[in-house]
Amino acid sequence: EAGVAQSPRYKIIEKRQSVAFWCNPISGHATLYWYQQILGQGPKLLIQFQNNGVVDDSQLPKDRFSAERLKGVDSTLKIQPAKLEDSAVYLCASSIGTAATGELFFGEGSRLTVL
């Protein structure tokens, strides 16, 4: 079974530039998550989709971050304009149902460096 696919794996940009990350979850998984993991810290939830609706975006910096889930399948996360503190790994995850079972399947992540 194919896992969660993410691209690009690595991205280096200068501050104030924009960047977009793409995620394709495991087929049939209703819930999709974007986490931000800064070096030395645990993953922090940015946004959670149930099908194509947002159920939690309370920690998403909405002045610069946006995300959408197209037709309840693929998702994109955009940062515009980027700041130095956005340097992190952006992890996409999916789960069959809600997060209640605790089993999230993560992609390999997109590593962003902002110079």
Next chain:
Amino acid sequence: RKEVEQDPGPFNVPEGATVAFNCTYSNSASQSFFWYRQDCRKEPKLLMSVYSSGNEDGRFTAQLNRASQYISLLIRDSKLSDSATYLCVVNFVNSGYSTLTFGKGTMLLVSP
């Protein structure tokens, strides 16, 4: 106040040692609990769920104390391959949906 706090680490232990990780959570309404493992520069993966009665999976034992809002993970007979960061994860249901909150993680280094 941090929602999920873990031992800062790193823990350096020799092969064969027993090591325990601790985790506390702040939300008394949290409903389910998990340990994830994250290898260096890799994505997190579910290691095991934590049940109220405690549960064991081979060399790994997880325990939960709801009254103290405390979770633990015990690893017996450590192997070199156990070297990784262990993330404590807590599930909370709010307005009908579940969210998972991750701790900062505790790094384990097992040496020969």
